[in-house]
Amino acid sequence: MMNDLQEEWVPECFDLFFVAVGAGESYGGLLGYDAYEQDYFGISCPDSWAEDEAKKKLKSMTKDEFIAAARQCFKIYQAYIGLRNRYDSLKAAIDILRDQNTGILQAVREIEELYDAASKKQERYAEYSKEWRTFERYTDTLPQEAWIQ
Known part of the structure; x- marks a missing residue:
């Protein structure tokens, strides 16, 4: 998927888009990136503050830019969910083969x-x-x- 993402357009607002729509409630919450430590960390501030900031930045886009970016963000999300589903299915098959089930x-x-x-x-x-x-x-x-x- 990383190779595919390098060949596709990933909107600069990708992270903002999913924070603004409240996706931080899934997959362990929101993360920030520390450039000095070069590592991710959990954002402990209220999620609504992060969502509000993301919404403000998205509102500065034109409607056409926003629609194009949203469409691309959902394509990437669907590819991720498909990949995750295939991984889970493969893992279940391997567990059966390993006699764990x-x-x-x-x-x-x-x-x-x-x-x-x-x-x-x-x-x-x-x-x-x-x-x-x-x-x-x-x-x-x-x-x-x-x-x-």
Whole structure:
């Protein structure tokens, strides 16, 4: 993403834009840059002060400049969110491969076995069979997080 950003136009108001819209409430708050220490630090002043200062600076732009800058800022933000989503998915896959999520894999295998046993009953009243009731009882006790993935 850093290479792509070097080839794209990043508005000078990029940081101001996201401070002004209140993005400091996400991702750990607002940061400032200390040129002497060459490091970032948390801004402990009230967020509304930082937001107000950012708004003042953005108001000095023309409407056309602001619209173009906002459009580009959101394109960069979307690229970041997409990259972060792909990273999270890759990390989850690697965790499974490293056998760190054995509980989830075990639950998936158990569901598969119970479903196979329940699906062998192809009768008219298969849903009333012992196997089907066992399958339903197991799936009903799973937490909501199990159904999201």
